[in-house]
Amino acid sequence: MKTVSAAQTLSEQIRDGNLFAEQCPSRDVLKHVTSRWGVLILVALRDGTHRFSDLRRKMGGVSEKMLSQSLQWLELDGFINRVAYPVVPPHVEYSLTPLGEEVSEKVAALANWIELNIPQVLAHHAKQVA
Amino acid sequence: MKTVSAAQTLSEQIRDGNLFAEQCPSRDVLKHVTSRWGVLILVALRDGTHRFSDLRRKMGGVSEKMLSQSLQWLELDGFINRVAYPVVPPHVEYSLTPLGEEVSEKVAALANWIELNIPQVLAHHAKQVA
């Protein structure tokens, strides 16, 4: 926990970022993490190191471009480790960093909730029609 | 908890949706919930009922259009309650449903983590340059 200066207001003292502020960099991180493929990558890497193709096979419907782009975002944010072995053919391994483990935990919790509660949501959709 | 048939495999028995499956409806729900404004709406409504304009003011940078569209998605998914009072000028209140309280909890956990750990991420960005 960081120390709080007297000048800080109550609402600012706890958090360092503020998603409700338009120009806060946290918005970008949120974007990467909650992006269409970012979520899946983070969850997939929870059960261990994966190679590029492994990830691609595992996540239905991702293109090479988007997979590599999403991986780069997450790597730059410090959530993912990329290790390239200098062999032919190329061999690259992706894994979570300690920081990545933390976010992925939160993301996975959300993903799990959704997977478990899809029936409720679908039931609600059905009611709309009636 | 649903009952599990003998035919189900270990990995399938717990969850009803599967985000790794391309055509699973859970992907749509995830999209709504993790959308740029969906996250903010869900988090904002955690501290009580809000009117349309209240939400708009609170969330930096949303357009009327996107706010109303995002609200509609979340309402259709059963996460949000919309109550319109038949008065002039119009008065509409948005709040979380019990189901919405649950997702928003997960979403808020993620949002909080990001706001708190922005410094780490930014520090990592800085290292890339060097």
Added chain:
DNA sequence: CAGCATCCAAGAAGATACTG
């Protein structure tokens, strides 16, 4: 195998004007 570069389509998002 693991990608990058390029081009293109679709959808998300924004600005503005208007309505019950």
Added chain:
DNA sequence: CAGTATCTTCTTGGATGCTG
């Protein structure tokens, strides 16, 4: 106040072809 309608812009995402 709480939207809708419309138009435009930008980003996301996909297809294809090429490379170390």
